[in-house]
Amino acid sequence: MTTGKSFFIDQTRCTACRGCQVACKQWKNQKVVETVQTGGYQNPPDLSSSTFKLVRFSEVVVDGALRWLFFPEQCRHCLQPPCKMVADMYDPEAIIQDPATGAVLYTERTKKLDATEIRNACPYDIPRPNPETGALTKCNMCIDRVSNGMLPACVKTCPTNTMHFGERQDMLALAAKRLEQVKRKRPHAMLVDVSDVRVIFLAEVHPSLYYAHMMAARPGEPKVLSRRELLGKLVRQA
Ligand code: SF4
Ligand code: SF4
Ligand code: SF4
Structure with missing residues (x-):
């Protein structure tokens, strides 16, 4: 469950x-x-x-x-987030899942990922890069x-x-x-x-x-x- x-x-x-x-x-x-x-x-x-x-x-x-x-x-x-599956191939700590809530959390390490590849992996087209920092951003469930x-x-x-x-x-x-x-x-x-x-x-x-x-x-x-x-x-x- x-x-x-x-x-x-x-x-x-x-x-x-x-x-x-x-x-x-x-x-x-x-x-x-x-x-x-x-x-x-x-x-x-x-x-x-x-x-x-x-x-x-x-x-x-x-x-x-x-x-x-x-x-x-x-x-x-997502319970099995496709964005994280792709990110994990390059850096397993760039996108993490909070064990208590299940929130999918983007870290500053996402700035080293290919933003287009991560965005394309999302079935709902959610992630967007911050043009100033290069990091990927989205809702963090107000963790x-x-x-x-x-x-x-x-x-x-x-x-x-x-x-x-x-x-x-x-x-x-x-x-x-x-x-x-x-x-x-x-x-x-x-x-x-x-x-x-x-x-x-x-x-x-x-x-x-x-x-x-x-x-x-x-x-x-x-x-x-x-x-x-x-x-x-x-x-x-x-
Ligand atoms: S960004 Fe997309 S793939 Fe990643 S958890 Fe959110 S909805 Fe799921
Ligand atoms: S606050 Fe509630 S009613 Fe207003 S737009 Fe958001 S979901 Fe809809
Ligand atoms: S206010 Fe709602 S949409 Fe915005 S980060 Fe918090 S949980 Fe996500």
């Missing part, structure tokens, strides 16, 4: 207030990022060494109806707070009960219970990659739809629906 900590993030309750995003930035004392308009409300456009938590916004058509999906993105703290009995800053600040954090078995039980309730109205709801990660998302629709805006903003990658395509589709349907 896997022990340690886990998050449960109930996306059916997220209002995209971005309190978690701001709380993360405040706790980490990260600088403001200059941003650009990319056709939606997502701001800044992507994760970075100054943004470990990012609320993604996507507008998609699901079963003929427009849906506005919100997705508080962060490192999933300083958690190891002192506090909640992660993002969980503590969430006003809608979207974010939960605690012992893994408790979070699995809570997630299973909530899934059962949500499925009564949303039969396609699912827990995403629940056996592989410590950040368990409850998704109302297929998980790829939460990335629709990101995919549209990255030419060359498979995309779901851009904002322009979405509006065109709605006009045609009207």
